[in-house]
Amino acid sequence: MAERSIVFYLHVHQPHRLKHYTIFDVGKDHNYFDTPEDDKNSNQAVMHKVAQKSYIPTNAKLLELLEQHPEFKLSLSITGTVLEQLEELAPDALDSFKKLVDTGRVEIVGETFHHSLAFFYNREEFETQVNMHKEKIEELFGVTPTAFRNTELAYNNELGKWADENGYKAVLAEGWDKVLGWRSPNFVYKPPGAQNVKLLLKNYKLSDDIAFRFGRRDWEEWPLTADKFAHWLNNSGDATNFDLFMDYETFGEHQWEDTGIFNFLHHLPEEWLKTEGNNFATISEIADKYPASDEVDVPHTITWADTERDLSAWLGNGMQQQAIDNLYELSKAMNESSDWDLIEDWRRLQTSDHFYYMCTKWFSDGDVHAYFSPYQSPYEAFINFMNCYQDLQLRLLQKDEGT
């Protein structure tokens, strides 16, 4: 009986959200993130809510499953920006992540500390942020990442090459039809010419059945049960690995508890493991286990977002481009400043969420709630961001004057 593995991977992230910051604050107030705690959009309020609704109950369930099923495994990526906030605001939630990793069956995947798009703007800055993240993971969890995912699963051949050169076993990407062609995402691949690194591709159909469609009562497959899902996998032809990649907040936040999502998670291992040859694997394990079945050429950047699977949700309009261009124009002066508080604020502004909030793609259709945004409109998101940017730039200029 051939072996088949579920590669279950969850992404954990929260940005440092900006407070309401006006042009009149520029030059006077250098704190961009300290929304009053009693505001429901404050970083504290969001962190408390998501810890209670998602992280703590989900981790409890995952730990229970790890204890019940010795074959159960999963992979996590946790950004530096959420780790910092967990340390400060929800240490019990952080401990629950540590307990998972302590089982030895939960892999932590590497990425940029600040959940940034630096790879596409400044390679040196990108590498700095990847190292910052690596150090943070080592400090908190005592493990070193051997697999890599870029922000928003943004991937192209260049990133594949970079991951290969930097000794990673695996790099993650969207299993998008346009790059796969006739091929199935359920095998291990590699970037063109790669010596070591493998490419693991998200099975977006199966992943989205859980992440997006699970609670939708108008979906023809509703309600989705663990045995039905296991049945689909068992009957999906030749495969070595089913890459189920999704946001961690699927559990308890995007899909609320009353949809039955925790019940689904509870039963998935037992239903899947009923069939001989079925198991779970972490990302690095699966990369070690199988040779690449083929090379996948990705000349243009793909992501795991929207129907377009590109970066247009972050960089698609003029406001987004201006904001991010202006930010990275400061790179050289920032690094030369050696002002670590200033540099940290600059990096927090690089977090991709800020640019996502400026996305106008769905706004005209009235689909304002397609994604949670603390702003009333993408225009306000831009205005707020640019005001903070002006202050950041002013601090940098004043620093130059002073030295």
Place this chain on the structure above:
Amino acid sequence: MKVLMIGLELPPDNSGGLGVACYQLCKSLSKNGADIDFILPYEPKHKYDFMNVVSSSKITNKFLDGKINTIAGSATLSTYDSHLFNSAPYRRGWLNISAEPQDNYEAAVDVMTAKNVYDVIHAHDWMTFRAALRAKQKANCPLIVHVHSIERDRSAGLEGNPMVREIEALTFMLADKIIAVSQRTKDMISEDYFIPASKIDVLHNSLDLDDAIPLSGENAYFFLSEMKKLGWKVVTSAGRTTGQKGLPNFMHAAQAVVHKLPKTIFLFVGSGEQLHELMELSADLGIAKNVIFTGFQRGKNWRDAFAIADLFVMPSISEPFGLTPFEAVGYGTPAMISKQSGISEVFANCLKIDFWDINEMANQIASVLSYDSLRDELHANSWQEYAKLSWDSAAIKLLGTYERQMAVNHG
């Protein structure tokens, strides 16, 4: 379907949005099968080919020459009254609520209902309501009253004229159906007059783009064009300079913007009882040289005021709908609107502020003037919304309302 409609004004004789709304709505109703007799309080010089327009003053032979501007400018008349009660007590001026045009309307209704059989009466705003109630009795058919503003709007949030409120209260009670131009207006009718929400339909205003007059020739504001070449920016507001429009708050925001961005000019288009107060305020705030008052404008000067601007602002304290932001978009300029406006219910790609939030108003204005990417993105996306505007869906919805009310009344 035979409709007797009673209105205040039709373009080109207009000073407010009500006339344009009536005209474009009727055109679309007519296209979709309605046969309309429209009673105006004055003798129009313009010919209308899609409906039968009659003048109440001609019917009664009591011509209101010399007062036509007062009457045709519905906002002028009603604001005047609302203003008087609140600002000039003990003088009885507020007791004069223009009985004469209302008498004329009633007489016209008598003539029209004697000659014709109507399926429905449709009346616009309080001045027509006395006649509308009479028409309902005479024609024995449903009365639909269309509310473009109520007394609270016209008196900038105060109580307004009690006599006007009385007419509104009575008519809202006796009408078969009330049409409000926004959810905001619907809620206010319910609150102020204890009318059940189920009796009020929301029908948002729209624009007939076929009627939009394109820009032509050199911009009328030559001085501003030259200043813009020198790097100055222009922010326009347009409408009556009256309490309802929230212009003093806007002036304070202008001061804050000029403090940050001295090369900014604020263009105020319109006149009204608050004009002199605003002029003084601009001087008191030290920004008189950054503020231009054009007075009342129409035609090319009106259109070019939108076109010359980097941003159009409608800071109204209370705006039942407010079409000018869409006009601005049509002439190439993005808009900022107060959340206290009906248009904010249907217009997504604009900046929205609370009318009292001077700091935020200034913050966002400064940002639009600083970043072309913001201005361009706002305009490109608002243009997409503008290009879809049409009265047809509103007209079809309204014809459905007519039919349902006829069935109810006959049933």
